[in-house]
Amino acid sequence: MLMQRILNAALGIVIALLIGAVIMLAQGYNPLASYMALFEFSLGSPYALATTFKNAVPLVLTGLSAAIAFASGPINLGQPGQLLMGALAATVGGLYLDLPPVLLIPTLALLAMLGGALWAGLAALLRQAFGMSEFIVTLMLNIVADYFTLWAITYPFKDATAYSPMTPAIARNAWLPEFGDWNSAVLWMLAAVVLMWFVFKRTRPGYEWRIGGQNSLFARLGGCPVDRNFVTVMLLTGALAGLAGGLLIMGGPHRFLRGLGANYAWDGVMIAIVANNSLPGALFYGLFFSAIQTGALGMELITNVPSEIALVLQGVLVLVIVASREALHQLADRLAARRRAQTSIGRSELT
């Protein structure tokens, strides 16, 4: 099972790279040189590796959020909005609070999680009270969050000295410490993955979420509080997306800039899909997507290939892996069946 998943990933990556190479050839670029550059600027040096890990933080956390939600049942597609609300909450806290770093950083992380959880909780509330589908509500709340945060950084929290919408920098004590090339946001990300994996696999609520995601009626008849679990999962996955936003502020530009959320959260949803909602899978594909995106920026510097090729590679990768997952499964089954038919005729035991 694990071997098949690794094979699937390896096969998908190789095929995606081949298709990418064909596209680059068609455009008149040298694919080999491009891929060398891509590798060099993503994994080829300690600095590149550290950058790839740092850039992976919002991808992995939103991927984790989507994977946990999808595997537990709720269709939370609100990671983009929850990330922005989390980022805003952390920024506002960082503008008005002044504490020593050991207190301020966890406080802002908590605020970010609360911001994301609040936004997801709104969708959960509307579902519990009026039966509105969280699928639609979380999608719509993304747009609300988009413009609400834009308003917030354009008017009440705007940096008076800036020419475009952005907040002033947050307190220096809230900046995430760096160890050489490594930003400590990476530690938060790894801790979140390990903790979530433990909660999901080893605790009673995690068990109920997983079973409920597979078969909600069975969980309900077995005595699991499925409605309460739904709300908890929404809050938790909102908090994870919010944390992604908070770490983005504290680890990077240290202020809320327009366009901060970029495409991270949608990539996170894609990562969950490619990972088939597995949590270690979300970590792996989050890092991989980050490597492509980070390397593509460097590749653009030394070759003529535009960095948008990263988007092409990502898209191809998602399609190839998702498509080959089922195909590989069936192929393996059919080969096993053929072997069995050839070898065991008339030899089955009658007991």
Added chain:
Amino acid sequence: MATRPSPLTPALIDMRGVVKVYPPNVLALDDVTVSFADGEIHALVGENGAGKSTLMKVLYGLIHHDRGEIIYQGRSVRFRSPGEAIAAGIGMVHQEIVLVNEYTVWENIVLGAEPVDWLGRIDRKRARQSVQAIIDRFHFALDPDAQVADISVAARQKVEILKLLYRDVSVLILDEPTAVLTPQEIPQLFAELRELRNEGHTIIFISHRLEEVLELSDRVTVLRKGRVVATQSAAGTTRAELAALMVGREVLFTSRRTPQPPGDVIFAIDGLRYEDAHGRVRLKDVSLRVRAGELVGIAGVEGNGQLELVNAITGLLRPTAGTIRVGGEEITHAPILVRRRAIAYVPQDRGRMGGSLPASVTENAIMTHHRLNRDLTRWRGLLLDGGAAQRFTDQLAATFNVVMPGRSAPLRALSGGNQQKVILGRELLLDSPFILLDQPTRGLDVGSIEYVHDQMLAMRRAGRALLLISANLEEIFLLADRIVVLHRGAVVADVPVEEATVELVGRYMLEGNEER
């Protein structure tokens, strides 16, 4: 043991050395050789998973065999689709009936093969006439103009058979045709099938109800674990002999229920009423009692309130009026977890309600226990104790003879019988005073059915109160102390099993208690 077909009756269909492996590794047919003579009724019997349906689906072109040969009318054939099989004269009626409810009987029959006039329009008059002609020829009791939504399940099944006859099929394969019929409807189906045979059709009849097989068929082929263990003429064979061939050992058909005085009332329903969203009354003032050490069987044609009754007890629906009490405590509107402290529940649908097929055996085994049994959790119920869960699963597997590849294997990797043992074991280990069983043996093979019955009787001896809902009257008569008949949502009979007969209960099931 297997006898070759007599040289006097030429084989119409010869299946030789057929092998079918379901990917990846399920050997469904293991070198099956069987032949069907022209103009006979040939029964295929065997436990679930013996390969009966698979063999027929191979013949019908629905699935494709990996090895072997099929000779039909002297030629080697391999149908790529059911369409090719029908064109060659072989048709199959499945257990699930698929008809257009909004169409009339004759419209359903001609659908897909409509006679057209020279402008390409459907020739309704000619179509209706040819349907009527077939109905008359084979003496089917059926109105061609009735709308399918309004006719009974038995009539729908006839429509499926007529669809094939309309397409001039000479070999009819019927997959468990009596499973959906009431006892009263079966003789008519059999009369019609005999009529078809006398008109020269060949009928292959899949069943695991042995008395029906013996009554209807000319020859019987017994399959076990994908292999033919015997083909013999029905005359001169007994039910016990067939059962022994099917299972590979002797099977008891007599009730092992011993008389025992019932104890206190454990489970009580009073005036239970339920109206659905459209205001239709689904449960009409149902009252019933189950005592300790008593097994009450609920009989009824499906769709007469059984589903609503079960859902009201488990808490999936809110009754409009009335009360439900277990052990003196009212649970009519209690949360499901509160109910589950006193109610063990074996649902009818293993994959939908009884378990989660992709989850491991362990994860399926600990459901409900994970909230009621403190040994399975630590830290005030926050952490699951993985070791304790594994020990619990091992104990369940040992107590209930579960055969499984391992406790971390997904539930779907187990056979139907073993899946049901996991579910049954989980529920019985809850030690609840009241046990609700909804079709607990549906789709199981003879050996597993016997096992489930034994466990139910053991629970009865242990003083539990059991409520059994079953579509199988034989099962109810075998196990129950009292029989309650539901008809259109109301209790129309509540009789001790000693005073009941199959005919009496069957009449209550069909007609209620209006005029007897």
